[in-house]
Amino acid sequence: MTGTGYLIPVSESRSVRNTVRYAVEQATDRAAETGESVTLRFVYPLSKRLSFDEGTGEAEHARSLLDRVEAWADEDLGADTESAVEVYTSLVGTREYLFSPSDYADVLAEYARTHGIDVVVFDPDFDPLGTTALLPPIENELRRGDFEVEKAAVARARRGTLLVRRGTVAQFLGLATISTLFYLLLAGSLAPFELATGTISGLVVATALWGISLTTPIQPAQMAGRVGRLLLYIPYLVWEVVVANLKIAYVVLHPDLPIDPEVVEFDAAVWSALPVTTLANSITLTPGTVTVDVTRRHFTVHALTKDSKAGLLGGSLERAVRFVFYGRSAARIPSPIERRDTETQSDGETEETEEAVDR
Known part of the structure; x- marks a missing residue:
């Protein structure tokens, strides 16, 4: 290992404890060799987290693991080397929907570059999704980004098949x-x-x-709440479809045919596959708008009229879908047009600040 800073992605695994020990040993040796302070940054990629609700069970589990990692690192360091090796822990990717290996690699690469790290050490059993072996493609993506990548040299416990898991x-x-x-x-x-x-x-x-499908833990209260909100969403969607039909009928029957077709792009405030799919299909079901493409949560939609574009950016369907999957607190998130205005204002303030610094 070379360099003075190392990034170690972690997830719950049988070898995570040994990976922490390995990273501490390498950092200690490097600090003794160079006489410089070495940083160890343990990160937990937390996929599909909601920026308005970070108190979920998965987030608490991630923080608990990072707390354990920090305690293990402090234990392995001992009193003599604490000043030479600094340990940091962090959640990463909390505002992104992470799905593919490139998604995870992008988040890790951004964090590494931000902190001046060019060496990534992986737990051999690192598995951020818990169901799919993503480590080899993530390693390849990072190597293509000019990072030095290695696996911790630790003994790996024998693992059972990933296909069949014990269900509840x-x-x-x-x-x-x-x-x-x-x-x-x-x-x-x-x-x-x-x-x-x-x-x-x-x-x-x-x-x-039983041991193959539906292996994600079920939370009956949460599921019951979603089903109840879905029953409210269905008549709302039907109403939106009826209203949109009437508007399109008016346009079609109008002598001037007042259409203004435009392709609209925006980032929806939904963070996982099912909500994204529900929103995309709801937009397509509503006359006047058709979902052309969805990349993660970036939507490309064809709007036939100014009215349909305004309704799309107004975020009524998006708020309703968030209400179904995330509850009432999610419905209060700003609409796409409000988020766009806020980003534009922030960009303008940044430009003004940079101009002031230049002067």
Whole structure:
């Protein structure tokens, strides 16, 4: 290892403790060799976090792990080397929807460049999603960005297959319920025979796929709240579709055909796959707007009229989708046009400050 600062991404794993020890040993040796202070920056990439709600279970778990990492590093350093090696911990990516290896690599690279780090040390079992082996492609992305990348030389515990995981009773019941409801939806009937066969089919599916599908922990209260808010969202969406239909009918029947087609781009304040998909489909279902492309949470939408563009940037559908998935507090986030105005104002203030400094 070379350099005086090291970035160590961490996640919950069997070898994270040994990775911390390895990083401390390397930093201690480097400090003794160069006589310079060495920094160790342990980071936890926290995907799909909401800027307005950082008190979630996943965020608390991430902070707990970083607290443990810091305590382990202090324990390994001891009193004699604390002044030569500085330890920092941080959450990264909290405002981004991280999905692909390049997303994680971009967040890590930005943090490393900000702190003048060109060496990244990975836990061999680093797995930010907990389900997919992202480490090799993340390493390759960082190497292409001129970073020195290495794995901690630690013994790896034998891991079971990632395909099958131990599920909970709540996950079993949740999968059985979803399968039964889907069966009844396809059957289009609530007759006793359909209810019986649907229940049996749901239990069979849940038994067969219990350890494969729906392995994310279920929070019944949170799920019930989302379902309730979804039931409120459906009539709201139907109303928006009806109103938009009437507006488009007026445009079509107007002698002057007052259309003003335009492609609109904006970043939506939604942070995970299902909310993004729901918003994109809701926009397309509403006459006058069609979702052309979505990259993470960046939307490209074709708006047929000024009215549809104003409604899109006004953020009514976006607020409704946030309400469904994140609750009432999320509905108060500024609309796309308000966020755009704020960013423009901030950019203007930055330019004025830079001009003042130049003078």
